[in-house]
Amino acid sequence: MKKLKIGVIGCGSIAQHRHLPEYKANPSVEITAVCDINEERAKEVAKEFKAKAYTNFEKLISSGEVEAVSVCTPNYLHAPISIAALNAGLHVLCEKPMATSKEEADAMIEAAQNSGKTLMIGHNQRFVESHLKAKQMIEEGAIGKVYSFRTSFGHKGPEGWSVDGKDSWFFNKDKAFIGAMGDLGVHKTDLIRHILGEEITEVGAFVETKAKTFGDVDDNAVCVLKTASGVIGTLAASWSYTGKEDNSTIIYGEKAIIRLEEDPEFSLIVQYTTGETVRYELGQIQSNEEGGQSNSHVVDQFVQSIVEDKSSPVSGEEGYKSLSVILAALESNETKKITRV
Template sequence: MTIKVGIIGCGSISTHRHIPEYQENSSAEIVAYCDIVQERSDELAAEFGGSSYSDYHALLADEAVEAVSICTPNYLHAEMTIAALKAGKHVLCEKPMATSLEDAEQMIAAAKASGTKLMIGHNQRINEAHQAAKQVVESGQLGKIYSFKTTFGHPGPEGWSVDGPDSWFFDKKRAFIGAMGDLGVHKADLMRYILGEEFKEVGAMIETSAKANATVDDNAVLILKTESGIIGTLSASWAYNGEEDNSTVIYSEKGVLKLNADPEYSYIFINADGEADKQQLGEMQTNDEGGQINSHTIDAFIQSITEDTTPICDGEEGMASLNVIMKAIESAETNTITRI
C-alpha cells in the first residue's frame, strides 16, 4: 500500500525534513507540490516528478493526493488543514498547530467529521532517548519525579529559513508567536508526553531582545507545575549563539536522567549513589551541518494511515501542548501565575 502525498509549502521545513523523509519511506510517494512562489514547487516537481501548484485548493482537488503535509507559516495552518480534511485528505501539520485554541478545535472537529487522520509534527516524542525516558517514568523505576529542566535554543531561524532575515518567523501577523511557537511548544509537548501528566500552572517571562527585526518573542523562560506537583523550567530561545541546546534533565527520587544533554550519550541515568548508566540511543535532528537525520515523523504519520491507528500526536494532543504556550503568553502579559 503506497500513500500518495502532496506537499503544501515548499520552504526549508519541507525540503530539509518532510520531502527527504517521505522519499525514505517505501509506503509513501510524493505526487504534488504547492507553493505561493510557484518557482519553488516547479523546481521540486521537475526534480522529483509530480504536479506543481500555486493554489493549495487546486492541489486538494487533485484526486491522486491522499495525504498532505502542511508546511506553511503558522497563520495558515488551521485554514489549510481544515480544507484538506474536508477534502478527505489525511494531514500532517507542522507545529504550532494553530494560532488560537478555537482554530485548533475546528481542526479536530474536521478530522472527526471526515474520518481522516490529523497528526501534529511534534517529532520530539519519537526520539529514542525520549521514548526510553517515557518508559522508565511509566514503569516507576525513577520513583517520585521532583523536577525537570528542558531547553530548546539555537541562533535563530534566519540561518534556516528560505527567506533568511526576512523570514515570516519574525513577523507577528504570520507567525503569531516566535521562539515559543517554533521551539517552546515542542518542549511543552515533550514534557507532557514523558511525564504523562498535564500542567496546571505556568509562570512565564517572555522577551524580544535578540532579533532587531522581530515582532515576536525570541527568548522565553517558563516555570511549570503539573497536576501532581512536579515543577520545572522550560526555556526557548533564538539567541543561543555558537551551540544549539536541545536537552532535558529530570530529577527524581532514584536519580537524575539526562536526555540529549551529552554529545556522545543521548541517555544518561545517574543513580542516587552516583553510578552512571550511559546509552547511545540515536541522535536529535538539528539545523547544523549533518544534523538532518531522519526524525521518523513521516514514518509515524504514514503508519497511522496504513494501519488505521491514532497518530502519536493527534489533534487533541497538539491542542493541549498549544494551550500551555497560550497560557504562558497570558502569564507574561498579566505578570501572574496562570492556571492552565
C-alpha cells in the same frame, strides 16, 4: 503495492529538509504534488521530487491527485489549510504549532472527527530514542517519584535555516503569531507532557524580544511549569543561543537524575543516588546542525498510521494540549500573573 499519494503544501525549509526527503525514503509513498505561493520555488521542488507543481492549495486539495497532505506553511495558515484538506477527505500531517488560537485548534479537531481522517501534529521529540527510553524508565518507576525538571531548546535563530533568511515569515507576527516560544517551546511542552505522562496545569512566563529586533516576535522565553501532580520545572526557548544548539532535558527523580541530549556522545545519562552512572548511546537528536539525526520519524509514523489504519500518533487533541501551554505562557507574560492552562 498501492502507494499512498502525498501532497506537500509549503515548500520552504521544513518541507525541503524534513517532509519531502522522508516521504521520498518511505517505500509506501508516492509524492504526487507540491504547492507554494512562490511559483519558481514550487516548480523547482516539483522537478526535484518528480511531482506536479501548484501555487494554490485549494486546487491541490481538490485535484483528486492526493490522499494525504503535509501542511508546511507559515503558522497562520496551518488551521485553514488543514481544515480544508480534512473536509475534502484527505489525511493531514500539520507542522507545529498546530494553530494560533484555541478556536482554530478546536475547528481542526472537529474537522478530523467529522471526516474520519487522520490529523497528526508534527511533534517529533516524542520519537527521539533517548526520550522514548526516559519515558519508559519513568513509567516503570526506575527513578522513583519525579521531583522536578529542566528543559531547553535554543539555537541561533531561523534566519540561518529558513529559505528566506531574515525576510522569513518566522519574524512576522501576522504570519507566525509567535516566535521562539511557538517554534521551539511548543516542542518542549509536548515533550514534558508526554515524558511525564501528565498535564501541565499552571504557567508563569517571561517572553521577550532581545536578539531579533528586525522582527516583531519573541526570541527568548523562560517559563515555570507546574503539572497536575505538583511537579515543577523550567522551560527555556530561545533564538539567541549564538553558540551550539541546546536541546537538552533533565528530569530530577527520587532515585536518579535523567540527563537527555546533554552529552554529545551519550544521549541518555542516568545518575543514580547510589553513585552509579549509566550512559546510553542511542543516536543523536534531530538537529539543524551537522551530525544531527536525519530522520524525524514523524513522516514514517504518519504514513504507518494511515496504511495500517491506526489512530493518529500525535492527535489534534494532543497538539492542542501542548499549544494550550504556549497560549497560557503568553497570557502570563502579558498579565504578569500565574496562568492556569
